[in-house]
Each structure stands twice: as C-alpha cells, then as structure tokens.
Amino acid sequence: MHEVGKTRLDGEFSDWVVAAAHDLDTGVESPSTVLPRLASAGLAGAGVPVALGGSGGDVVDGVAGISVVAEESLAAAFVLWSQRTYIEFLLQSPNKQLGEKLLPDLLAGRLAGATGLSNAMKFLAGLEPLQISAGAEGDSLVLSGKMPWVTNLRPESFHVAAAVDHADGGTFIASLAHDDDGLQRSNDLSLLGMRSTNTAAIKLSEVRISAERVLHPDAGEWLPQVRPAFTGLQCGMSIGLARRAIAETAKSVGAGRNVLSPQLSAVTQRLTQAESRLSAGLRSREFEVDAVSLFTLRIELAEIVSEAISLELQASGGRAYLSGPGRDFARRWREAAFIPLITPSLVQLKAALLERRQDAA
Template sequence: MTTPAPAAPTDFDPACAGWLAAQAHALDTETALAPDLLPRLAQAGLPAIGVPQALGGSGGTIIDAIAVLAEAATHSLAAAFVLWGHRTYIEYLLQSPNAGLREALMPALLDGSLAGATGLSNAMKHLAGIEPMQLTAQAEGGGLAVDGRMPWVTNLRSAAFHVAAAVDGPDGGCFVASFAHDDAGLTRTPDLELMGLRATSTAALDLEQVPIGPDRIISANAREWLPRVRPAFVGLQCGLSIGLARRALNEARLAAGTGRGILAAPIQSATQRLEAATNALTAGLNARSFEADASGLFELRIALADVVAEAVSLELQALGGRAYLAGPGRDFARRNREAAFIPVITPSLVQLKSALAKQRESAA
C-alpha cells in the first residue's frame, strides 16, 4: 500500500501566500525585504508546524513541516530556503539532549525574533566522506575556543541569529554547538552576491577563538547524532524541489492548452515521477529507514532535482516565446534561476553522486 504524499496544506495562511506571491520577484532579486521575511513566515505559523504543542508549536511531524515548506516553495524559493534553514535549526533543538538550550531559544525561534541557521552542511558532507571539518576547537582557559570559517550560511538575519555547526574537538571527538550573532570572535560577512535568492540573509561566518560552553552544546557526539537528524535535514531540502516542481508543472499544464497538447504526456509523466518520489520520501521518513542507510535518501534528492529541471524545461516549452519577454516571462525567469540553485544546495548533486559511487565501490 502506497503511503500518501504530503499534499499542499489547506490551512496555509492566505495572507502569507498572497504576500509571498506578490513579493517573489523582490525576494529573489533584492535584499530590502530580508528583515521582513522570517517574521512574515513566523506570523503565519509556518516554523511551528511539526513542533510539539508542549514547546509552543502546532503539533504534527516532520512530514507536515516538509509539506508546508513545499507549499512555500510554490510561491518563492527564497522564502522556502529561509524556512528550510530556520526549521532545520529548530529540528536540531528538538532532537538535542540539551533541554535548557531548547527551552531558552524556542519561543524566539517560533515568533521569528531569532533566526535559526544550519551550518551543518560541512558536517553532513564530512559524514559522507566528502570533505574535512572546517571548525576546530582547542582547550582555552578551562574551556574551549573555536576557530574556522563557514563560507555559506543562510538565514543569518542581522538582528539576531543562532547557527548550528559541527566542531572537531581537541580530544579527537566531534561535537555540534550553537553560535550566536553576538559571540565574541564571531564575524558575519556582508551578504554574498548571489544571482538570486537575495533576501535570504546568506553570508559567511569567520570564527576566531570563539568561546563555547556546555550550555551551547547541541550534541556532544556528532558522529552518533548526525545520522539521526540527517533525514530531516535532507528531507526538508527535498521540500524545496517538491514545491518548485509542482508549480512549474502546473504552469506548464496551464500554458500547454493552446496548440501545445503534445506536451500533455511528458507533463503527466513528470508529475507521476514527482509524486512517486514524494511518496517514497514520506514512507522512508515514517519508517526511519534513512537513519541506518542514507543512500535511498540521497537518491530521492537527486531524482527530485531531475524532476525540477524537467518541469522548468516543460514550462519553457509550454510558454514558448512568451517566456523570453520581460513582462510575461518574469515569473518563469525567476523559477529558472531557482531551479539552477537546486543542484548546488549542499550537499550538491555532484557530491551526493560521488558519495553514492564511493559507497558502491566499497560494497563491491
């Protein structure tokens, strides 16, 4: 029996949806709305989905969080990308043994006054054998001091943020800690000059002798903890592809009615593959099978990215010359830029394919 895919939530706040649709172009091309984006998402209750009611959330599971993130991506990938970083950080706290940190930060995370960011892409790649760790800690004055650089982190809202990152400890172990915007020795660069997604507060972080104490430790054993949270990390990433592909396929379906009926079959085929991959993601997350073996999760992320590329291509073919006109083609041009970002979200498709190839070689 097939597990139902996460559908577009019927209670997605209409005011938020309208604002995202109206501002999608500005969110992609300008930085002016960056301070407003997370509070808007929080006002609509989106970060609270999948968070237990006892912690101030609206209940549900990570499947529900993926569904609402996918719906946000149908309107604006910039908004969905910010929601991904924020909701992923919240998930880290939900799965952390550090109850004090969770209770201290959760109210501000849910109301959007504090931004949560995930700097664990490096750790996820390290876990898959792709690259070395970028942050290291040394004993300093009875505690620990952290050095290193995070070259690309999203949702570093200047007003206030916390970012989760994995650190190589002085004892050969690896831990996950939360760093704050006002920590001594932590420097946020200006926003990166992206070709799109400009309102996502994406920047680099430099750490020089940043002190870290036990109150900021999300997990003392990263190598044991990371495989448990990786399905949520990558699963929420998959929500970006699900929403963008759904929107592009819907636009292609609407535009293909005038003299382009030949596209009906490939649009239907791509839609079926999208829903099959979404069903498989839901089933794997429910069964927790991705914790023991992440290969199936990596394959789904790759498959969904392929569907996004095909969906945007089909939208282009359905629109024809209108897609190249500045006015009628503006939304398509944005989705085309958004689709170009899907393969390079870390871990990138090349990195995932390399990890899968290495795994197959080891098995052989």
C-alpha cells in the same frame, strides 16, 4: 488558502509572498521581513509539538510547509528550511535546556535559526574535513574556523549550528550566537538570485562557549540521526518548485502543445511517487540506516525540477523570454538552477554514492 499539515496559511501571507516573490529573488525586498512573515503564518511551527509551541504533526508536516512556500518563492522557502531545520536540531538534541531557552523566539520569528552543518553532512559522507576546530580552556571551548555559506543569518539575532573538530580527536555539534565575541559575519553574498535570504559567511576567531551551547557531544553519532530531517526538509524546496512548474505547464498544454501531455503526465507521476517515498521514509526512520535511498531521492527530485521547468519553458513558448510576461518564469528558472547546488550538491551526492558502490564491490 492551503492546508499545510495542521497549519492553515491565511490570505495575508499568501498575498504577500506572491507579490514579493520577484523582490525576494532580486534583493529589493528587505531580508528582515521574511522570517517574521513566515513565523506569523505558523510555518516555523509546522511539525513541532503543540506542547513546545508548535502546531503539531511531525517532520513531514515541516516538509509540506516548505513545499507550499516554494511554490511561490524559493527564497522564502530557503529561509524557512533553515529556520525549521535548526528547530529540528533542537527537538532532537539531548540539550533540552537550550531548546527551552531558544524555541519561543525561533517560533515567533524573533530569532533566526541557521544550519552550518552542510560541511558536517559532507564530512559524514567522506567528502571533506570539518572546517572548525576547538580546544579546551578551563570550562570553556574555544572555536576557530569558518563557514563559507550560511543562510538565514539575520544580523538582528541568530543562532547557527556548527560541527566542530575537537583537539582531543572527537567531534561535536555546537550552537553559536550572533553576538559571540570572535564571531564575524560577512556582508550578504552577491548571489545570482534568492538575494533576500541573509546568506553570508562566518569567520570564527577564538570564540568561547560553554558546554551549555553543545547540541550534541558526538557528531558521528548524531548526524546520521538528524540527516534525514536535514535532507528531507531540503527536498521540500524541490517538491514545491516542481509542483508549480507542472501547474504552469498544465495551463498551456492544449493550446497547440498537446504533444507535451505524455511528458507532463510522466513527470507528475514521478513527483507524486517521490513525495510518497520521502514521507514514508521519514516516518519509518529508514533513512537513518539507509542513506543511499535518501541521497537517491534527493537527486531524483532535483532531476524532476529540471524536467518540469524545461516543460514549462516549452509550453510557454516565446512569451517566457519576454521580460514582462516571462518574469515569473525567469525567476523559477534561476531557482531551478540553485536546486542542484544546495549542499550537499548533486555532484557531491553522486560522488558519495559512487564511492559507496565501489566499497561494496
């Protein structure tokens, strides 16, 4: 059993995620099973106040939960990231009534929480315009636009956070529901791996919502506040996958592959140091004013994953390329290929950092 913050993963969940990892990646396992399993293990409530139905702690405990799941399945961890991030948005939203309404079902896994704020985070970094616009009609806000890639869109029931460009010139964050008139969910995207994640696109055609669905009236003010949790929880996926690749490498080092020991030691130390910096930055809230350090850390963790999975391949040798013995490695290789693409992607983050350096110069 693992300890995740104040949440202890029971053997039933551990057994399931280990057995289901390959099928979660290929889509054989039904996506509808993932969120209830995560919720029943208490993972959705890691870092959520006890008074609100969680297990206590803070966002660092949420990162730890995602990390331990990512050791076994990045697909399951990706779903958990989406759920836990949406929950974090509710925790940090001034709209407490919406949180009181949705949190019980989110923590129980009856309702999926999705974040369509990848576009917003890129908008905040100056990388692209917002893709959803709104006008006002009476007491309603009328939204149109698209979200081309959103995870955890369980057809049964979901809420998704979206950044919206208002006709009056302002921007705000709204929460949209699966059954809103005018909201159309595509079929699940045909991904290379991580198929059982309910990842799809959303099209909005004059979707009407009330002010009760506004998570925050000022996106420019709120996004820097929630970006550390959004990105920090993402980093949990890299931490868990790197940790597993390092552990697999360590099993083979010594079987004629001692030459890899110095690299293994170095990447292990880098991972430990990066985890410590992430936890410290989240708890001190320094990332709210120092986005450069947060972006740099996200990039570094992705590089650590790449190095760790390469070491696992070298340590495993030819058996990693056999379909039977190498099946779990092949899945981790595909998972590692996804890490740089998680929005904002590494290319986008590096472009944002370069622009900031040029502005400073």
